[in-house]
Structure formats: structure tokens, C-alpha cells
Amino acid sequence: MIMCAESSMREAYGKTLVELxxxxxxxxxxxxxLSQSTQTFxxxxxxxxxxxxxxxxxxxxxxxxxxxxxSGKTVFASTFAVFASSRCFDQVRWSIAxxxxxxxxxxxxxxxxxxxxxxxxxxIEDLALMCALPGFTVIVPADAxxxxxxxxxxxxxxxxxxxxxxxxxxxxxxxxxxxxxxGKAVTMRDGKDATIIATGLMVERALQAAEExxxxxxxxxxxxxxxxxxxxxxxxxxxxRETGAILTVEEHLRQGGLGSRVAQxxxxxxxxxxxxxxxxxxxxxxxxxxxxxxxHGLTAxxxxxxxxxLVYKKFKSHPDSKK
Amino acid sequence: MLxxxxxxxxxxxxxxxIIKMIAEANSGHPGGSLSAVDIITVLYFHVLHHDPxxxxxxxxxxxxxxxxHAAPALYAAxxxxxxxxxxxxxxxxxxxxxxxxxxxVMATPGVxxxxxxxxxxxxFGIGCALAARLDNQKYYTYVLLGDxxxxxxxxxxxxxxxxxxxxxxxxxxxxxxxxxxDGRTCxxxxxxxxxxxxxxxxxxxxxxxxxxxxxxxxxxDEAKMIKGKPVMIIANTVKGKGVSFMENKAEFHGKPPTKExxxxxxxxxx
Numbered sequence: 276m277i278m279c280a281e282s283s284m285r286e287a288y289g290k291t292l293v294e295l296x297x298x299x300x301x302x303x304x305x306x307x308x309l310s311q312s313t314q315t316f317x318x319x320x321x322x323x324x325x326x327x328x329x330x331x332x333x334x335x336x337x338x339x340x341x342x343x344x345x346s347g348k349t350v351f352a353s354t355f356a357v358f359a360s361s362r363c364f365d366q367v368r369w370s371i372a373x374x375x376x377x378x379x380x381x382x383x384x385x386x387x388x389x390x391x392x393x394x395x396x397x398x399i400e401d402l403a404l405m406c407a408l409p410g411f412t413v414i415v416p417a418d419a420x421x422x423x424x425x426x427x428x429x430x431x432x433x434x435x436x437x438x439x440x441x442x443x444x445x446x447x448x449x450x451x452x453x454x455x456x457x458g459k460a461v462t463m464r465d466g467k468d469a470t471i472i473a474t475g476l477m478v479e480r481a482l483q484a485a486e487e488x489x490x491x492x493x494x495x496x497x498x499x500x501x502x503x504x505x506x507x508x509x510x511x512x513x514x515x516r517e518t519g520a521i522l523t524v525e526e527h528l529r530q531g532g533l534g535s536r537v538a539q540x541x542x543x544x545x546x547x548x549x550x551x552x553x554x555x556x557x558x559x560x561x562x563x564x565x566x567x568x569x570x571h572g573l574t575a576x577x578x579x580x581x582x583x584x585l586v587y588k589k590f591k592s593h594p595d596s597k598k
Numbered sequence: 599m600l601x602x603x604x605x606x607x608x609x610x611x612x613x614x615x616i617i618k619m620i621a622e623a624n625s626g627h628p629g630g631s632l633s634a635v636d637i638i639t640v641l642y643f644h645v646l647h648h649d650p651x652x653x654x655x656x657x658x659x660x661x662x663x664x665x666x667h668a669a670p671a672l673y674a675a676x677x678x679x680x681x682x683x684x685x686x687x688x689x690x691x692x693x694x695x696x697x698x699x700x701x702x703v704m705a706t707p708g709v710x711x712x713x714x715x716x717x718x719x720x721x722f723g724i725g726c727a728l729a730a731r732l733d734n735q736k737y738y739t740y741v742l743l744g745d746x747x748x749x750x751x752x753x754x755x756x757x758x759x760x761x762x763x764x765x766x767x768x769x770x771x772x773x774x775x776x777x778x779x780d781g782r783t784c785x786x787x788x789x790x791x792x793x794x795x796x797x798x799x800x801x802x803x804x805x806x807x808x809x810x811x812x813x814x815x816x817x818x819d820e821a822k823m824i825k826g827k828p829v830m831i832i833a834n835t836v837k838g839k840g841v842s843f844m845e846n847k848a849e850f851h852g853k854p855p856t857k858e859x860x861x862x863x864x865x866x867x868x
Contacts, residue, residue, distance in 0.1 A: 303732075327728065327763070335721045335755035342725015345711060346733075347656075366752070369715050370722055374703045 280447045284440045285383050287419035289314025291426045292351060296322045302430065303343050305352040307333045313353040313383045334363040337378075341370035344377040349430055355389075356382035356439055360401035371435050372408040379429045379436040380405075385415075386526035387554065387571060388476060388564035389442045399554050403531020405437040406504045412457065413504040415439045415533075417478035418448040421501060424455035432457065439475065441526075443564050446479045448499075458502045460510035466496035469586050470514035470521050471578060474500050474533045477524040480568075483575035488582055495582055503533055508540045515545040520589040522550045522582050526573060529553035548588045550581050600643050605811045608678065609639040613840045614867050615674035615687055621860035623691035626699065629850040630744060631671040633775040633808070633835040638668075640814040641740060642675040650680035653707045659737050660726045662710050664719020665744035665773065666700040667852070673697050673706065681708040717750025719743065720770060724760050727768040738822070741770045746778030748789040754799070760828040761800025769821045769829045770801075773808060775837035779851045796830040808833025841866055 296302050296318055308331045310316040319326035329336035333354055340352040352359075359382035360367075371378045387397045405413050412434065416422040422440060429436040448463070463478065464485050473481035478499045485495045496518055498510060515521055521541055523534035534551030541549055554571050568574055600608065612635050620626035642648075646659045663672045670690060677684045682696065689695035696705050700714030711722050723741040730737055747753060760768055772792060780786045789795075793803045802824045806817040814833065821829040837851070838844030841863040844855075855863055 324732070329759060330762075332755035332759065334717075334752040335724075335759055338718050338721020338752070338756065339725040339728065339759070341711065342722040342727075343729050344725070345722070346726050346729030348729055348732075365715050366718055366721070369712055370718050373712050 281444045282419035282447050283444045284416060284419050284422040285314045285442070287422040288381055288383075288426055288440060289317040291423045292318040293321050295427065295430050296325065299349065299430070301348050303327070303348045303350050305329055305336050305340055305350065307331060307336050307354040307358065309354050312355070313381070315351070315353050333358045334366045337363045337366040338370050340378045341374065341376045345374070349377055349379070351379045351381055353381045353383065355396060356385035356398035356401045357396055359437075360398060360404045364404055368408060372411055375410050375434055377433050377435070379438065381426065381438045381440065383440045384442045385439045386441060386476070387559045387567045388526060390564045390567065391561050393561035394558040397559050399528050399559065400531070401439065402503060402525070402527045402533065403535075406531065406536060408435075410435060411504060412436045412502065413439070414457070414502050415475040416501055417475060417499050418445055420447065420449040420451070420453055421455055424453070425457075425501065428455060428457050441476050445476055448479060448482070455501070458505045458507060460507040461499040461501065462496065463499050464495070464497040466494040467518055468494045468520070469582055469589065470496040470498055470518045471524060471582060472498045472500055472511070472514070472521060472533065472537055473524040474503065476526055477573065480573065480575040481524055481578055484578035484582060487575065487579040491583075493583065493586060500533060500537070503536060506536055506540065508544070511537055511540045512545050515541050515547045520548050520585045522552065522578070522585050524552040524573065524578055526568070527553055529555060548585060548592055550585045552578065552581055602812050605639060605643060608643055609636050609811065610840070610867055612639060612671060612674040612678065614864060615677070616670045617841070617855065617860055617863045617867065619670050619673070619687050619690040620854045621857065622688050624854050625691055626670055626854055627667040627852045628841070628844055628855065629777065629837040629847065630665060630773065630775065631668045632839045632841060632844065633837045634665070634668045634742060634773045635671045635839075636809045636811060637742060637771055637773060637814060637833055638671050638675045640811055640818065642679050644815055645818045646740070647737070648679070650676075650708065653681060657735065657737055660710050660723065660739040662713070662719045662723050662739070662741045663701055664713055664741050665716065665747050666713030668773070669697070669699065669701050672701065672709070676706070676708040679708075716744070716747040717752035720753060720756035720760070723768055723770070724756055724763070724765065727760070727765045728763065730767050731765070737767070739768045741768065743770060743772050745772055745774040745776065745783055745789055745792065748772065748792065749787045757796065757799040757801065764826050765828050766825050769818070769831065771831045771833055773835050774832055775835045777837040777846065777848045777851065779848065781848050792832055796832070801828050801830045803830050803832060805832045805834065808835035809839055
């Protein structure tokens with residue numbers, strides 16, 4: 276595991292857009308007055324004619340994106356996750372999702388780790404909203420290398436994508452030889468006692484939790500589900516069968532995101548004890564990202580603690596334990 | 599190209615289709631379809647460069663029906679233009695029909711985008727117009743809105759941006775029939791003075807009688823001469839136009855005629 280270096284997923288996005296712009300003249304980028312934050316300014320500087328700043332008008336931006344896509348363009352549209360999802364949900368639903376337009380919504384500053392800006396700017400419902408849209412592909416990368424590859428994969432696939440990126444820098448989890456495959460979960464660490472399924476910034480913390488757990492003799496598998504939709508049902512069922520317990524961790528409400536979606540698969544195909552970690556049904560606060568994650572019980576030690584409880588539940592629910 | 603008299607006959611024929619479709623479906627929006635039909639007739643049989651045998655021809659002019667509830671008027675025009683058989687019009691709103699209650703780009707040949715939730719069409723049209731400019735394509739993008747639809751905030755976001763981008767290859771039309779579902783627009787949510795608003799947003803505005811075929815043709819000719827800014831044609835219309843008991847009646851915004859009413863309407867449209 277390489278976890279010494281840090282890098283920015285947003286910066287990786289900005290740089291990848293520039294590379295894509297050089298390779299494909301039909302790539303168009305839109306932003307809603309946040310290009311410095313989303314990092315689309317790099318593309319704007321390099322290709323000013325193919326960049327449109329739509330101002331603080333996200334609904335209009337999504338419609339323009341749809342019209343460009345209908346005219347043969349591959350369109351990237353960026354703003355903060357809280358605006359990209361809930362602010363213009365109707366426009367995304369009827370101008371992009373239903374006609375299956377080739378629009379890639381890359382939303383930054385997602386989750387509570389946007390931090391000090393406070394609850395108004397913390398998108399904690401976006402995955403529930405975007406996963407609800409038929410035909411959308413929803414991706415939450417875990418590091419900068421995965422971000423770059425996910426953005427490339429989106430650019431070469433035809434159809435609507437939602438890619439969710441955080442504000443803070445994060446650990447580099449992958450080497451240069453990593454190969455992102457859309458819709459395919461990555462086994463970050465094998466294990467037999469339980470499976471921790473994480474997405475986005477939580478993958479790093481899940482790996483740290485697994486290191487803590489092994490010291491106490493508990494061998495946890497860690498799956499990175501970067502693609503929430505379409506979900507890698509096979510990997511989830513395999514994990515349920517082989518480890519008998521599933522813990523999900525996400526920087527999002529407990530409802531409607533990763534945990535809910537994994538639970539749907541587990542309940543339907545291979546019921547095993549589960550624990551869903553995420554934000555409980557409430558809005559958050561202003562604060563430092565790590566302090567907020569601690570308030571919501573989303574640190575590595577919180578994950579380790581829940582994993583121990585879950586394994587206990589697994590053995591208690593086993594038929595042999597009742598004899 | 600059709601003579602004015604032939605165009606008027608075509609518009610009357612489309613009105614007959616609209617009544618038959620909505621009566622057969624026993625649901626739909628007659629009022630706003632009948633107010634928009636002369637505009638749509640002029641577009642499909644005079645203004646638009648299009649090829650019904652090749653709906654996705656890259657050089658085609660785009661027509662976007664932003665007020666998607668007027669779908670019967672568009673479907674009737676598409677069928678008469680040859681996009682699909684005229685008999686198929688009577689499947690409107692029925693299960694497995696290619697014609698949903700509101701426009702569906704995935705279902706109907708010739709429909710440019712899905713609409714229904716109001717306020718979205720102009721933004722989509724701006725995307726089409728920007729793409730044309732990027733690719734040096736000569737096609738025009740036409741977007742038809744309702745005056746009630748102008749309540750939607752997104753319309754004004756789009757109005758601002760089309761002028762900002764100096765798009766002179768987009769021509770929008772407002773079907774100003776003065777009535778929305780709940781009553782007169784001046785009572786429910788006053789959008790007037792529409793002309794001053796669009797001018798203030800940086801558009802060239804043309805006001806025209808939306809039921810006068812000849813004047814509509816002239817308005818589109820004028821619109822295409824304007825350079826450096828988008829054009830809004832405000833077409834003054836009558837909701838339910840052509841059917842005496844539907845004219846200026848809010849109740850026929852989304853209510854189908856009874857069998858007897860449909861028969862009477864068709865008699866008036868002979």
C-alpha cells in the first residue's frame with residue numbers, strides 16, 4: 276500500500292481535461308463561475324473557444340450541455356456537487372438523463388469535507404439523487420490516479436456520467452500501473468472475516484482500519500467501489516459469500532448512496548449481517564474536514580470499531596452459535 | 599413552397615388533426631396547441647430546412663418545442679411533413695405509441711429533444727447554436743416557448759446567455775396567448791411587458807400577429823437578417839384559436855373536448 280504521497284483529485288481532473296482537449300477537438304467544457312475551484316480554468320486557458328463560462332446559472336448550463344451533446348460534442352460540465360445535483364435536478368433529469376445525452380457532470384467539493392463553508396455547501400444527498408436517474412453512470416474516485424482514468428473512461432464512453440470529487444487533497448492509493456475499469460470493484464486488500472466496502476475518500480480510511488484490525492487478528496477485505504452505478508453486484512455477492520459480513524462506508528447520507536445500493540444486492544442475493552456507515556439523517560456543520568469526519572463517525576478507528584461489532588454480530592447470527 | 603392560401607389550409611388541417619388526436623386520447627392540451635399551430639405551420643412548411651426522410655441530417659435547422667404540452671401541434675406537422683404516417687397520429691398518448699403526451703426525443707422521429715417540464719428548451723437551443731458556430735455550420739435553431747412558460751427562471755438565465763454569446767443563429771418565438779392553466783397570465787403571474795424584458799436582456803424583438811401566415815413569414819425573414827444578437831419573435835395569439843368555444847378559455851388548457859364538442863369543432867374547421 277502506497278499512502279505516503281498526497282495529491283489533488285480536482286487538479287488531476289483539470290490536467291486530464293487539457294490532455295483530452297488536445298486529443299479530441301469535440302471536447303467542450305462548461306463551468307458555472309467556479310472554474311478556479313473545479314480546475315476547469317486549465318482547459319479554458321488552453322482552449323478558450325471550447326470553454327464556456329455559463330455564469331451562476333447551473334440550470335441553463337445543463338441545458339446548454341445537452342444541446343451541445345445533441346450536436347455531436349462530448350461535454351464536461353462542472354460546478355460544486357451541491358449545485359450540480361440538487362440545484363438543477365430537473366434539467367439533468369429531462370434534458371440529459373432521459374435523452375441519454377453525452378454529458379459528463381464532474382462535480383467537485385462533495386461531501387462534508389468541503390469543510391468550513393458549512394452545511395449549505397456540503398452535498399450529502401447527491402449520490403442518492405444521481406443514482407436515481409435511469410441510464411446515468413455514477414463514479415466516486417478514491418485518488419488522483421483513479422480520477423484521471425475515470426475522466427478518460429467517461430470521455431470515451433457515450434452517455435451521461437456523474438463524477439464526484441472532494442475538495443481536500445488525499446492520499447495516493449494506486450501506482451502508475453493501475454487500470455481503472457468502469458463498473459468493476461477493486462479489491463484493495465483481501466481478507467476473510469468481513470468486507471469493508473468504501474468509496475471516495477473513505478477508501479483510504481478503510482485501508483487504515485484494516486491495518487488496525489489485523490493487529491487484533493481480524494482479517495478484513497477492503498473493496499473500493501468507485502462506480503456506484505452500474506454497481507459491481509458480482510464482487511459484492513462474492514464478498515458476502517466469502518466473508519459473511521459487509522460494512523459500507525461513505526461520505527454521504529446513509530440513505531440512497533453506496534450503503535443502500537450495496538444492501539439492495541446483499542438483501543436480494545446473499546443476506547449477511549451488514550453495517551452502513553455514513554451521515555445520519557441530518558445536515559452538518561462548519562469545521563475542519565477531519566473534525567467533521569470525526570463528528571460523523573467516519574474515521575479509520577470508527578470503521579475498525581464498527582467492523583469488530585459487525586464480526587461479533589456475524590458469529591452471533593450464525594446457526595452454530597445458537598446450539 | 600406553398601402559397602399563403604395553401605399554408606392557411608395546411609394550418610386548418612393541422613387543427614383538425616389536433617382535435618381528433620386529443621378527442622381520441624380523451625386527454626391532452628388543445629388550447630396551447632391551437633394557439634401555436636400557425637407558427638408551427640410556417641416553420642415546417644416555409645422556414646425550416648429539413649428532410650423528413652433523414653430526421654438526423656446534420657445540416658438541418660433545429661426546431662425545439664419548449665412548451666412541450668403543445669406536442670399535438672408538432673406531431674401533426676411532422677406527420678403532414680412526412681416524418682411518419684398520418685394515421686399514426688391517432689395513437690397519441692396511447693400505450694406503445696411513438697407519440698407521448700409531451701415530446702420525447704427517444705420516441706418520435708423529428709423531435710429534437712424531450713420537453714414537458716417548462717423552461718428547458720431555450721437552454722438546449724443555445725447548446726445547438728453554439729455547436730453550429732463552433733463547427734461553422736449554417737443551420738438555425740428555432741425555439742418555441744409559451745408566455746406562461748416565461749414564469750420559469752431558467753428562461754431568463756437562457757435569455758441572458760444567448761445575448762452574452764452574441765448568438766445570431768438562434769430565433770425564439772413566444773406563443774403569447776395570454777392564458778396559463780390557472781387563468782389569465784396578467785392575473786396569475788404577469789410576464790408583461792415581455793417585449794421590453796427581452797430587449798433589456800439584449801435581444802432583437804419582433805412583434806407579430808401569430809395567426810397571420812404572411813406576417814409570420816416576414817417576421818422570420820427579418821429575424822434572419824439580424825446580426826450579432828439573438829432574435830425573439832413575440833407572436834400574439836389566441837388560446838384555442840379556430841374553435842369558437844375554446845377561444846380564450848383557460849379551461850381548455852389541458853382538457854379534451856367531449857365527443858359532441860369535438861364534432862362541433864371539426865365542423866367549424868371544415
